[in-house]
Amino acid sequence: MTYNRENFELKKKNINRFITLFKGNSMGVIGFYIIVFFLVVAVFGPMIYQYNPQDFNSAHMIEAPSKQFILGTDDMGRDILGALIYGSRVSLLIGIFATLISVFIGTLIGLVSGFIGGRLDSVLMRFTDGFMVLPKLPLIMILAALLGSSTRNIIVVLGLTSWTGTARLVRSQTLSVKQRAFVERAFAVGAGRVYIMLKHVLPNVFPLVFSNTILVTATAILTETTLSFLGLGNPMVPSWGQILRGAFTSGAVSIGAWWYFIPAGLAVIVLVLGFTFLGYSFDEILNPKLRSR
């Protein structure tokens, strides 16, 4: 009982220390607020702001911003602000769920590889390195084209192609945690391998995985936008990439209709930057190698 209490106090102390360090990291704080802002927009925006992606209106095609349409209209007369608000849902949804799949696969492979070691380790790591080298965008494009580009498929494809970095990271952390005394002690008292992996190794590996996770989300959001722009998104679901594709294919760029592609592009950049800032600051705080410098 006392052991658990001590453990709890230690954890609480660590978390408090983390929060203090985080508050001092302006980059991380900015990233945090950016993500909170987009989360609020994604959750509550569509409830407050009426928008129907099927609401075509030939009388208002590519119209500049006005009182009626604050950010103008697209080539089918749809309100761009509404599409932006709905698009934040799609971006966050795809980004977060793709990351969950990716982190699950990466952690599983890294943990097993590092903990079991031996021949399994070399086979898994050869595969990981081989997969890591592959050019991701063409592979993702082909997968999305063959599977069909529903939101679910895009999430799965992004998840299946972005786990390599996490696997490498988890493996190297697992190797160092494995050497520590408490793992040896757990072995000595007869704990099983799966139990030790989940109860002792995973919690110690997790902080670094966490910062890596946030960076994976940034990449996933960026890739999803690119896929939609290249015509591989779901055309029935309004997303930022879809808006940008519409702007590109309708020739809005050559007539200088800035409202059609500047706000959507800025939304992508700011959200991706938010995740990148947050991930980068977590890495600086949690990675002892970076901190000591």
Added chain:
Amino acid sequence: MNINYILKKLFHSMITVLIVITINFFLFRVMPGDPFAMIAKAGNLSAEYKESLSALYGFDEAYHIQYLKYIKQLLTFDFGLSFKYRKPVLEVLGNRLMATLLLAFFAQIFAIVAGAVIGTISAAFRGKKIDVFALGFALLVYAIPAFWLGIVLVLFFSVKLGAFPLNGMVVAGLTHPTTWAYVMDVARHLFLPVFTMGMAIMGGYAIIMRGSLLDVLTEDYITTARAKGFKRRDIVIHHALPNALLPMVTVIAINMGFMISGAIQTETVFSWPGIGRLVYEALMARDYPVLQGAFLVISITVILANLIADILYGYLDPRIKYD
């Protein structure tokens, strides 16, 4: 240089090539919605044509026999026929290669130089305002979708200012009186795409350069140099920088995949007649043999680049263990 080290790396590269071939095979033959089979099964084809397709790709046989057949085809450089162009895939790819190499070469040089400079400044002034600014800039550049940057540049420089052509590689339909006129025309068309693609890959270089230089700056010989009274500027440029540049060799190779993503986006926006645009066009036309061939060629190029970087790095940095 240890021959075993090279052989080991060569072996690893070959495994990776095999992974690519296997992925390619599974994607296009085994997955639901198998495109080749769909064509063969399509009703409006003559039985004769179906037969010839079937014989060519071996749809009727077991998967492992198809797989071996596929590898055999690849070994004889038979990548199949393009649905759209009705020409061998290899020929279609070959026609687009030079444009991409031209674009990628200049974009890489721009990105490496700019990335190294920004990373160096950032590391040299660690923790100062200029560092925050430089690092923030590198992260910002990373967050900008390449295709979007291309569109904005086209709007500003081509549509508004008329300073650069909208797209393409040369003015369409123009015959160039001299070779020099041709080169100048291409150069004018090259400027915006190179800048776009360069920006897309620069952020990564800057961040790695910063980290690498910070690592080197904590080493003992730097402290020694400082104790000897060398100027800070001299220490960074003459003592630390040469060693900090070493990891960049590997990073350039690792970044190849990123570069290809940049090329696909840039070439699509600027209608640049390279491999990247070809991938986009093949995707729109569902020209699967071209997609498959392009993926294979791109992947093997990336794997080769990584192999060369590994060997080069082992040569440049003798501390690498040849285990």
